[in-house]
Amino acid sequence: MADYGLKVSSGVNVLQAQEKDIFFASNRNLLKTHRVGLSTAAQSFAHGLSYIPIFFTSVQSTDNTGTIIGNDRNTSCDIDNFNIGATTKYYLFYQAGS
Amino acid sequence: MTKDYGIKVVATGKLITSDEPREYIINSEFGSVKIIQEPPNQAYQVVTVGDSATVTVTIPHKLGFIPLCMVFTELKSGTGRWYNGIPLEGFEDQTTTIYMSDAYADKDNLYLTYVNTGSSVDVKYYYYILGDAGS
Numbered sequence: 153m154a155d156y157g158l159k160v161s162s163g164v165n166v167l168q169a170q171e172k173d174i175f176f177a178s179n180r181n182l183l184k185t186h187r188v189g190l191s192t193a194a195q196s197f198a199h200g201l202s203y204i205p206i207f208f209t210s211v212q213s214t215d216n217t218g219t220i221i222g223n224d225r226n227t228s229c230d231i232d233n234f235n236i237g238a239t240t241k242y243y244l245f246y247q248a249g250s
Numbered sequence: 251m252t253k254d255y256g257i258k259v260v261a262t263g264k265l266i267t268s269d270e271p272r273e274y275i276i277n278s279e280f281g282s283v284k285i286i287q288e289p290p291n292q293a294y295q296v297v298t299v300g301d302s303a304t305v306t307v308t309i310p311h312k313l314g315f316i317p318l319c320m321v322f323t324e325l326k327s328g329t330g331r332w333y334n335g336i337p338l339e340g341f342e343d344q345t346t347t348i349y350m351s352d353a354y355a356d357k358d359n360l361y362l363t364y365v366n367t368g369s370s371v372d373v374k375y376y377y378y379i380l381g382d383a384g385s
Binding site: 157158172176178179180181182183184185186188208210212213216217218219220221222223241243246247248 | 283
């Protein structure tokens with residue numbers, strides 16, 4: 153097992169920190185952003201990945217509110233395309249979601 | 251111009267010259283989402299939803315923009331079953347009278363609304379507010 157790498161914690165000794173107190177550890181994968189945008193109309197576009205990526209969306213309303221992640225019934229993704237509803241902020245990540 | 255500076259950490263067994271983003275633990279070329287706020291002391295919160303009551307929890311975030319938010323809820327205390335998003339009526343089981351009816355954020359707060367059609371219930375919840383604008 154590798155005994156080298158990079159760890160960052162705050163307020164506690166990084167060698168004694170619990171997992172939840174470590175901000176970054178080089179043996180823990182991070183979500184890496186592939187594409188970010190605000191869709192102002194329903195649309196589909198090719199995401200350019202050969203797998204179904206993890207994605208986050210927030211549907212924006214005219215009353216200046218946004219839904220939480222996981223509460224978007226209009227957006228879906230397949231191996232080729234990202235299909236998104238109107239006025240939706242989206243994040244696509246390089247990690248596979250399936 | 252191609253960036254020739256930044257931070258890259260590659261997964262064990264992969265090459266630091268890799269063109270495949272999934273082979274990196276971190277790569278500053280791609281960025282990542284950042285968690286700005288969690289519950290105090292990173293401890294789940296509890297809200298009591300009284301007999302036949304509707305309760306809205308308001309969580310200030312002071313970001314000044316609509317952030318992306320992730321919410322987890324344990325509807326039935328002690329079950330250990332946590333739902334991501336909005337657990338609607340019937341999510342837990344057909345006899346459970348507690349559910350979430352709405353969850354959204356604006357530029358000031360995150361709002362979670364729980365509805366109880368039965369006797370008083372303690373609901374546990376946890377949230378992540380991301381430091382990325384949702385608009």
